[in-house]
Amino acid sequence: MLQVNDAPLPYEPGMTVRDILKRKNYIWRMIAVFVDGELVPKAKYDTRQVPDGADVKVIHQIAGG
Amino acid sequence: MSVAYDPKVRTTYTDDVPRLRAAHNVLLEVPFTASLPDRGYTRRTLFIDLDTMTVKEKPITEEMIDVFTGGRGFGLYYLWHAITPQTKWNDPDNTLVISPGPISGNPQYAGSGKSLVVTLSPMTGIPIDCNVGGYFGPFLKFCGFDALEIRGKARNETIVVIDGPRGMITIEEAPEETTDSHIAAELFTHMYADGPKDFVNVAVVSAGKAAESAYMGCLNFSWYDPKRGAVRLKQAGRGGTGTVFRDKKLKALVIRSQKMGSNLNNAADLPTVIKVGKNINQEIHDHDDEQCRMRRQGTAHLVETMDAYDLLPVHNFQYGKHPDTPKIDSTVWDKRFTQGIPDRCWYGCGMACSKAADGHVVRTGPYKGDIVTVDGPEYENVGGLASNCGLFDPDWLLEVNFYCDTYGIDTISYGTACAFVMECWEKGILNAERTGGLDLTWGNGESEVELLHQMWRGEGFGVTVGKGVRFMQNLFIKNGWGDPQYIRDIGMQIKGLEISQYMSKESLAQQGGYALANKGPQHDEAWLIFMDMVNNQIPTFEDKAEALHYFPLFRTWFGLQGLCKLPWNDIEPPDNHEKYPGPEAAKVPAHVDNYLALYTGITGKPLDRKSLIEQSESVYNFQRVFNLRMGQGVREFDMPPYRAVGPVTKEEYESRAERYDGQLKDIVGVDPAGKTTEEKMALHREWRMGRYNQLVDAVYKRRGWTPNGVPTMETLKKFKIDFPDVVAVVRPHLG
Numbered sequence: 001m002l003q004v005n006d007a008p009l010p011y012e013p014g015m016t017v018r019d020i021l022k023r024k025n026y027i028w029r030m031i032a033v034f035v036d037g038e039l040v041p042k043a044k045y046d047t048r049q050v051p052d053g054a055d056v057k058v059i060h061q062i063a064g065g
Numbered sequence: 066m067s068v069a070y071d072p073k074v075r076t077t078y079t080d081d082v083p084r085l086r087a088a089h090n091v092l093l094e095v096p097f098t099a100s101l102p103d104r105g106y107t108r109r110t111l112f113i114d115l116d117t118m119t120v121k122e123k124p125i126t127e128e129m130i131d132v133f134t135g136g137r138g139f140g141l142y143y144l145w146h147a148i149t150p151q152t153k154w155n156d157p158d159n160t161l162v163i164s165p166g167p168i169s170g171n172p173q174y175a176g177s178g179k180s181l182v183v184t185l186s187p188m189t190g191i192p193i194d195c196n197v198g199g200y201f202g203p204f205l206k207f208c209g210f211d212a213l214e215i216r217g218k219a220r221n222e223t224i225v226v227i228d229g230p231r232g233m234i235t236i237e238e239a240p241e242e243t244t245d246s247h248i249a250a251e252l253f254t255h256m257y258a259d260g261p262k263d264f265v266n267v268a269v270v271s272a273g274k275a276a277e278s279a280y281m282g283c284l285n286f287s288w289y290d291p292k293r294g295a296v297r298l299k300q301a302g303r304g305g306t307g308t309v310f311r312d313k314k315l316k317a318l319v320i321r322s323q324k325m326g327s328n329l330n331n332a333a334d335l336p337t338v339i340k341v342g343k344n345i346n347q348e349i350h351d352h353d354d355e356q357c358r359m360r361r362q363g364t365a366h367l368v369e370t371m372d373a374y375d376l377l378p379v380h381n382f383q384y385g386k387h388p389d390t391p392k393i394d395s396t397v398w399d400k401r402f403t404q405g406i407p408d409r410c411w412y413g414c415g416m417a418c419s420k421a422a423d424g425h426v427v428r429t430g431p432y433k434g435d436i437v438t439v440d441g442p443e444y445e446n447v448g449g450l451a452s453n454c455g456l457f458d459p460d461w462l463l464e465v466n467f468y469c470d471t472y473g474i475d476t477i478s479y480g481t482a483c484a485f486v487m488e489c490w491e492k493g494i495l496n497a498e499r500t501g502g503l504d505l506t507w508g509n510g511e512s513e514v515e516l517l518h519q520m521w522r523g524e525g526f527g528v529t530v531g532k533g534v535r536f537m538q539n540l541f542i543k544n545g546w547g548d549p550q551y552i553r554d555i556g557m558q559i560k561g562l563e564i565s566q567y568m569s570k571e572s573l574a575q576q577g578g579y580a581l582a583n584k585g586p587q588h589d590e591a592w593l594i595f596m597d598m599v600n601n602q603i604p605t606f607e608d609k610a611e612a613l614h615y616f617p618l619f620r621t622w623f624g625l626q627g628l629c630k631l632p633w634n635d636i637e638p639p640d641n642h643e644k645y646p647g648p649e650a651a652k653v654p655a656h657v658d659n660y661l662a663l664y665t666g667i668t669g670k671p672l673d674r675k676s677l678i679e680q681s682e683s684v685y686n687f688q689r690v691f692n693l694r695m696g697q698g699v700r701e702f703d704m705p706p707y708r709a710v711g712p713v714t715k716e717e718y719e720s721r722a723e724r725y726d727g728q729l730k731d732i733v734g735v736d737p738a739g740k741t742t743e744e745k746m747a748l749h750r751e752w753r754m755g756r757y758n759q760l761v762d763a764v765y766k767r768r769g770w771t772p773n774g775v776p777t778m779e780t781l782k783k784f785k786i787d788f789p790d791v792v793a794v795v796r797p798h799l800g
């Protein structure tokens with residue numbers, strides 16, 4: 001199980017940052033992703049695998065409003 | 066939608082200018098000495114009394130600057146001194162103030178051309194403040210004034226012309242021009258410019274004819290767009306500013322300025338201003354395409370995101386998404402907006418987000434067949450006029466958007482009011498007999514625009530809708546047209562102002578953002594949905610209260626200075642999150658530092674992050690006391706309708722049953738199994754309203770207010786607003 005923004009998300013082997021974004025339908029472009037506290041560069045979203053049990057933060061920058 | 070629209074082709078209305086002008090009757094001509102600001106301030110206010118036809122100047126004191134800074138602060142200061150607790154919006158004493166703020170008029174830093182409009186609102190009975198683009202505010206400064214104050218009512222249709230280069234203020238009766246803004250702004254620009262090259266130096270404030278019957282009338286502030294050869298409009302939208310304007314029989318304010326220059330504010334430290342300005346415009350240039358795409362889509366870029374996160378209002382805020390959203394999302398507007406023209410509502414704004422749809426052929430009403438440029442739609446118009454009303458047709462949306470603007474109607478209030486009557490229609494609270502034959506089925510664009518035409522004609526059910534949701538709630542309940550509780554629950558207004566177009570059910574902080582806003586529920590005070598609902602960065606009541614302290618005050622500061630909020634956080638430095646971990650990144654600290662440098666660069670006065678917030682706190686608390694003075698400003702006026710907090714109907718609950726059942730089980734600690742939907746809804750209501758009240762307690766405490774929402778004496782002293790008349794308002798509430 002992963003924690004994504006403090007909510008559980010079932011883990012699947014080989015899951016990448018991109019997979020998590022898709023699963024959560026996080027389509028906002030202004031985001032910063034941290035896996036266990038480490039910032040993942042945007043260029044690595046497709047390749048960076050996330051380990052089971054990871055604490056993932058997908059921080060959406062406030063805009064709009 | 067793939068047709069190319071020529072941005073230079075549109076119907077023009079200026080053939081008759083000489084005849085129209087010949088019909089004017091000059092009532093008063095007052096010479097004045099134009100002057101430029103020094104370090105952002107001119108230290109003069111222009112006061113016009115339409116009752117007595119007098120024009121005079123007032124000095125702006127150092128104390129006013131110290132406590133009220135400018136913009137919204139000056140507006141509230143003048144309004145406070147103009148009215149009494151008994152004053153109504155349509156009394157002659159009600160004063161309309163336009164004040165640009167010390168930074169406004171700067172062409173180096175993106176978004177530095179705003180002005181603030183303050184008046185007593187017909188919707189709420191308390192002060193309203195609107196932050197608006199267009200050139201009028203900066204030009205007012207370049208004519209020599211930090212604020213314009215207008216009281217009284219003219220006897221006949223009147224315009225005020227402030228001509229800086231001529232050094233003349235003129236009040237004229239102008240009997241023949243239409244007040245509808247797409248024409249009025251063009252006519253007066255042509256009439257008072259010294260030839261076509263001078264069009265860019267003229268700006269017009271006007272409100273269309275529907276603002277005469279509606280309470281939700283808005284003001285249109287113009288600027289001349291030389292690339293299109295068109296007069297463009299920005300709105301001081303909220304709270305009925307246009308209604309007050311028309312009640313004063315003002316047809317237009319016209320201003321003519323000297324030519325724009327690079328340092329008309331006479332900045333204390335121009336090199337610093339240029340440096341931070343270059344930084345922000347470079348950042349926009351480099352990163353806007355990968356971030357918000359404001360330069361191509363304006364705020365309409367938000368539509369599909371709001372839908373994806375269940376935040377786009379659908380069917381009067383019942384739902385947060387709809388399968389037809391792709392018909393009105395940013396991909397549509399990316400094609401429909403004319404690209405390649407820098408759509409900036411003030412000089413030097415690299416964000417240039419004031420997009421326009423050229424070549425709209427008007428389908429209905431008095432301008433049927435005309436070809437017009439529609440300013441927008443912005444996100445709020447898509448959310449309010451379209452999805453919230455179940456309308457997913459971009460051409461009808463353009464039609465409604467066009468008529469709202471030119472008729473002088475606030476698109477946000479109108480969208481929310483239309484959504485309300487459509488739900489009332491669906492539930493049988495309204496029917497053809499009660500609407501005068503109009504079919505208000507969800508998505509009926511023709512009826513949506515017909516309601517506007519009725520407002521414009523001053524007849525029919527449209528006039529009722531134009532008075533807003535609160536007015537309609539009272540009327541429907543009085544007429545016995547439906548269950549009063551249901552009508553109260555679904556009427557999306559707080560303090561009498563309609564809620565803007567974001568779903569707040571799943572964001573407690575946003576419920577507070579809306580309901581605790583001084584002027585009423587407008588997102589420009591606080592937009593915390595991502596931080597709260599998506600990022601889960603402010604989980605406790607204290608965290609939310611901290612955010613509801615900082616962000617409204619930070620955003621208030623833009624209104625003191627004459628700044629646009631968008632270049633603050635609709636663009637961010639790519640390393641923002643690396644440099645600033647956690648919620649601190651949401652402040653975009655690098656941009657805050659830009660603003661500190663910009664302020665000091667222009668005014669010469671030091672400012673740090675703490676004193677920036679304190680500048681706002683003086684004005685914010687003053688406005689809270691102002692509400693109190695008008696008989697409001699306490700806790701009972703900070704309560705949201707339940708639709709903003711949770712599911713009102715079974716359909717709403719059952720559409721998201723998994724979410725709501727899960728919350729009962731995981732958060733409330735009640736097993737939903739075996740319970741009816743009605744029982745579960747009742748449990749939700751108790752839980753949700755309970756935590757809303759806990760949030761209010763935490764926010765009041767953080768703001769230095771009593772549990773009833775009244776600023777304490779210590780708070781007044783701390784922010785230097787313990788003036789005797791302010792203390793006198795507060796004291797009886799302190800027990």
Ligand code: SF4
Pocket residue numbers: 175176177178198408409410411414415416417418419629630631632
């Ligand atoms: S960001 Fe958009 S609304 Fe703000 S000043 Fe620039 S063009 Fe105008």
